[in-house]
Amino acid sequence: MTTTTPSGRVLVVDDDRALRHALAALLQDAGYQTEQAGDGPAALATLERQPVDCMLLDIGLPGMSGLDVLARARAIASPPRVVMMTADDTPDTLLGSLRGQAHAFVRKPFPPARIVGIVNDALRASAAAALPIEVVSASAEWLELVAPCSLEIAERVQDFVMQLDAKLPDDVRESVAQAFRELLSNAVEWGGRLDPTRTVRISCLRSKRMLLYRISDPGDGFDIDRLAHAAICNADDDPLRHDRVREDMGLRPGGLGLVMTRALVDELIYNEKRNEVVLVKYLD
């Protein structure tokens, strides 16, 4: 088993004293140094005194809200990676957190032990993961983002977007989440070549009867007739053909994203160049 001891300073900001202490204790046990604050001004004073690597920030603080603290924290010289926490399940807090460039968002209640993994992920992410995501539209019905081409950014985006769909039935939510992740990963990896100076545009539209996601990447598109290395071109009785082709071409294992995505959603539509894709999932 591979284990590493985490290091770094984490500021826990919550007016719930018991939860704050419990989270801090768990993080200390995991190897982190911790600071605690019960409200926004105390949190900002702590940040001004000494930078921290990660801040766990409750949104529903008395007086100054967590979203205000997030905005102020972003303005300091070495801003921490911020994980927002809230019991509010309306889209507004999630969208506000996204607009404020929070690194991640977690809904309460959550098993306290989960927090160590969340902080590990936030601090392990590369510098590219902290690049800003441009928020073009942030309504629950129409979310539109422009994001750098990085797998870690894609993961951040997916995490936020899928929490907007938290009330969908599990099977629908999981299918859409998996399809969206596959397409977004393809867009940043093959379309954007994992170059964080290039961007993908992501639109997520929600109507009463369907979800529609559109992803536009900066690449040249692809020719589906030249995808012998993808499982979408396999014969039904030869499910490993693409793997042999990939090995011959010196490609890493993979090639299953398209065939998987096509089966998970109701419609998958590409533009002519195939550098833009729309996926649709009907809800009735």
Add this chain to the structure above:
Amino acid sequence: MKITQHTVGDVTVIVPVGRIVTEDGDVLRNVVDTLVQQGRVKIVLDLQDVTYIDSSGLGLMVSKYVSARRRDGDVKLLHPSARSIHLLEITHLAQVFDVFESEDDAVRAFGSSSFQAHTV
């Protein structure tokens, strides 16, 4: 991702914890590659504590299956979630991997004629 492993006779049971995805695949890849290089090619992959598999993770499992099969071994799956089984079905990989709900059954299957079930 964290991985533990134990052996039952000449079968190695690998137990990954976490996600099998693009970003975390190297750990599993390295563990299986080491086993195969050592000739320990009878492998059970216990998915009990795997929370998510993406297409890259599935591709990695295919690749390791192929390399084990080429050395007269196999990779069998244990305790896949309903979600994982669905992914195997829609990618037609359900006809490739042997799937088990009991470690005993998975290990015992290496002694049967299941080796001849697939061609690579």
